[in-house]
Amino acid sequence: MHTHVRQLQQVQQQHQQQGQQQRQQQHAVHSLSMSEAQAGDTKPLNLCNAVNEALHQAMDSNDKALVFGEDVAFGGVFRCTVGLLERYGRRCFNTPLCEQGIVGFGIGLATQGYTPIAEIQFADYIYPAFDQLVNEAAKYRYRSGGTFTAGGLTVRAPYGAVGHGGHYHSQSVESFFTHVPGLKVVVPSSPAQAKGLLLSCIQDPDPCIFFEPKMLYRTSVEEVPVGEYTIPLGQAQVLREGADITLIGWGAQVHVLAQAAQAVADADGISCEVLDLRTLLPWDVQAVTASVNKTGRLLVSHEAPLSSGFGAELVAEVSRRCFLRLEAPPVRVCGSDTPFPLVFEPLYLPGVERVVDAIRATVRF
Incomplete structure (x- = not known):
């Protein structure tokens, strides 16, 4: 019983730390x-x-x-x-x-x-x-x-x-x-x-x-x-220029990728290019392939389960269009193939640590 309580407390602490880190990075992501x-x-x-x-x-x-x-x-x-x-x-x-x-x-x-x-x-x-x-x-x-x-x-x-x-x-x-x-x-x-x-x-x-x-x-x-304005649909945005690996996400996961990119830059000197896809259908094939052709590596991350997630579409198309430029297999860091949990949400979500580990493994492939 005591072991179970300690595990729950650790999970809750991890979730609080993750939320705090995410809030600290909000202003750094979008000057765009x-x-x-x-x-x-x-x-x-x-x-x-x-x-x-x-x-x-x-x-x-x-x-x-x-x-x-x-x-x-x-x-x-x-x-x-x-x-x-x-x-x-x-x-x-x-x-x-x-x-x-x-x-x-x-x-x-x-x-x-x-x-x-x-x-x-x-x-x-x-x-x-x-x-x-x-x-x-x-x-x-x-x-x-x-x-x-x-x-x-x-x-x-x-x-x-x-x-x-x-x-x-x-x-x-x-x-x-x-x-x-x-x-x-x-x-x-x-x-x-x-x-x-x-x-x-x-x-x-x-x-x-x-x-x-x-x-x-x-x-x-x-x-x-303040005024009325529009942002074109179907256009991704480069949030961070980089040379070693392309990181792609959308929604809240973009902020996780931005934190991971900064972490590996500070600790390992790895240069990550971060793309916010924004529109998933139709998605910006040109921006994505241009980035991967430059960096030679791809990591896609989303909260949805891994199997048949939209990241699979990106990986498939990049593999076809950028095959001769790839330095490592494209990777996906995603949610688990389970129903979304409650108390174990921090373990389910693709957090900064999981993304950092995947970046390092891909760059060192």
């Missing part, structure tokens, strides 16, 4: 978004507030934009929709707890020329709407020969680890949707990105799924342009 936005005035926002500001600006500029989902009228469980009901009235409204109904209603609105912005309260519960997204929204334009479209639809969903969510509130489900032509899948990793990428999704002619890393809602803070 200002140049992209070409904005003037900025203000400090966390990721949750940046999403809220994007929704306000989208509804200000488009009177056919509507926000709906479970509990969004009072601000949502994460408070991302605060103030929308008060300002826009019936254009922001609650729905029944029925994900297939939420997305189905959004598809119908989109086909009639509206701009629906639907919220799924947790990405873990997007599965009841899977058929609506995969068989209806994604194929609507194709099956009608371009006569009809559901392209105005954006589906927002908090996703990923949160520190205590367990197997029903911490899953990373992005790879299920990257297999579907007709959808776009986007994952921001900073407040400025969240605002610019969400506005791009709302304006995009294709249905978009926008996964918001809930771990970053309050922990990621940076200067965000």
Whole structure:
């Protein structure tokens, strides 16, 4: 019994240390978004507030934009929709707890020329709407020969680890949707990105799924342009130049990669190039292959389970396009092939230590 208690205490301490390290690195990762936005005035926002500001600006500029989902009228469980009901009235409204109904209603609105912005309260519960997204929204334009479209639809969903969510509130489900032509899948990793990428999704002619890393809602803070701006979809971003190995991630995992890159630079002199993929479908093949052709090595990391995770797609394409330039086999550092655990979350997640070990092993191959 005492041994079990000590193990739990060690796991909890590891989780606290991991969270503290992540918060210390938030400001070091993203000095990127200002140049992209070409904005003037900025203000400090966390990721949750940046999403809220994007929704306000989208509804200000488009009177056919509507926000709906479970509990969004009072601000949502994460408070991302605060103030929308008060300002826009019936254009922001609650729905029944029925994900297939939420997305189905959004598809119908989109086909009639509206701009629906639907919220799924947790990405873990997007599965009841899977058929609506995969068989209806994604194929609507194709099956009608371009006569009809559901392209105005954006589906927002908090996703990923949160520190205590367990197997029903911490899953990373992005790879299920990257297999579907007709959808776009986007994952921001900073407040400025969240605002610019969400506005791009709302304006995009294709249905978009926008996964918001809930771990970053309050922990990621940076200067965000005040005005309305967009960040192009389908373009990765180099966050750190390097020569020895390419590290690729998205969402909260980008911050883990940034910490690992700094750790091996300080301890081993290893030069890592860090890429934030940002859009998973379509993903930026040119930026990724250019980086790997330069460094000769690749490490991909994501919170989702290893098997059939989106990292496998990156590794496969890089192996095909960069084979003669590779100095070592591409590696993946990912979640485990188990349901997402609760108390053992720090052991499940691909943390800094696991990434550092993989970097060293790949460079020394």
